[in-house]
Amino acid sequence: MQLPDISIPSNTALMEQTIEYQKGILGCSGDRRCWLWESGFDDWQQFAPPQSNHFFGKMVLLQGKPLLIGGCDSNDMTCPPLAKVEVYEESTKQWLYKASLPQPIRSFAAIVVDNGTKVIVAGGRLSSSTTDMVTSFQLLNNAWTILNSAPNPICYQLGTRVTLPDTRDGFLMVGGFLDGAFTLSVKAFFMDLETMSWESLSAFDTIGNTMHGGDMFYLEGQVFAIPYYEGGIWQDASRILSRDMTDSNAQWISHNMSAKFNLGKISTISIKVEEFPIVWISA
Incomplete structure (x- = not known):
């Protein structure tokens, strides 16, 4: 089985946010620059700036x-x-402001639920502290709703939606900083999407060095944790973790990378192109 080739845009150094969009990849830098890659054309085009x-x-x-x-x-x-x-409206080719977050945050985790109609945002860094706030947003009513708080204030964590081996569907978060200070963590937290309650999930605490910043993806029964940093604060990461979520006896597996990468020099995207599952990484 051969994966389709994907070219790399001419400027990937600042492409921080990436999603699957219109059978391709939409990537945006933090400074209002966006590109769209379309399957079948293998070409990156500039996209409307936020x-x-x-x-x-x-x-x-x-x-x-x-x-x-x-x-x-x-x-x-x-x-x-x-x-x-901000939301992008295809009909006008413009980004439009929507209801603001309940509080300004950065470096948080987010997942999409309810058949793609609701986003849940957990934790994050405030101006001088860390929050345990968890909120949800829907475009339909353009409003944020406060949910049950996370077990700890947390930021720079990795998070994604998963199905646990016990078949529960929920929000899994690992790593990051805890309790409003730069206290590195290996802890795992899980929000059950049926009960909307949080719990510590020690069986899923990560192995090896602590990790913070990065992305996590759930693909065909496997979860992949791709940190930007590990070990000491802001030390470049050099590994990816994976775990089989269909096996209750499975453990995290560490995969060493040949080159280190860090925040601002990596973009990751979980997509399916021509039915092939891909984790795309560009340094």
Whole structure:
């Protein structure tokens, strides 16, 4: 089985947010630059720029529309967070502001639920502390709803939606910083999407060095954790973790990478191109 080749856009160094969009990849930098790669053409085209910067923010696909959430106006690690939210409207080829976050945040985790109609945002860095707030947003009513708080204030965590070996569907978060300080963590937390309650999930605590920043994907029964940093604070990561979510006895497996990568120099995207599952990484 051969994977289709994907070219790399001429400027990937700042492509922080990436999603599957229109049978291709939409990637945006924190400083309002976006590109679209279309399957079948293998070509990157410039895409309409958002109205605001979103360094350390997130982009998700909500009701088929790209949505940019929070972040910062600059790529400084101490930058004050933003509450701005923008959605891309294909009909006008423009990004439009939507209801602001309940509080300005950056460096958080987010998943999409309810058949692509709702995004859940968990944790994040505030101006001088870390939050345990968990909120959800729907385009239909253009409003944010406060949900049950995470077990700990947490930021820079990796998170994705998974199905556990016990068949529960939910929001899995690992790594990051805990309790409002730069306390590195290996802990795993899980929100059950049926009960909307959180729990510590020690069986899924990560192995080896602590990790913070990065992306996590769930693909065909496997979960992949791709950190930007591991070990000490802001030390470049050099591995990927994977785990079989269909086996209750499975453990995390560490895969060493030949080259280190860090925040601002990597983009990751989980997509299916021509029915092939892909984790795309560009340094």
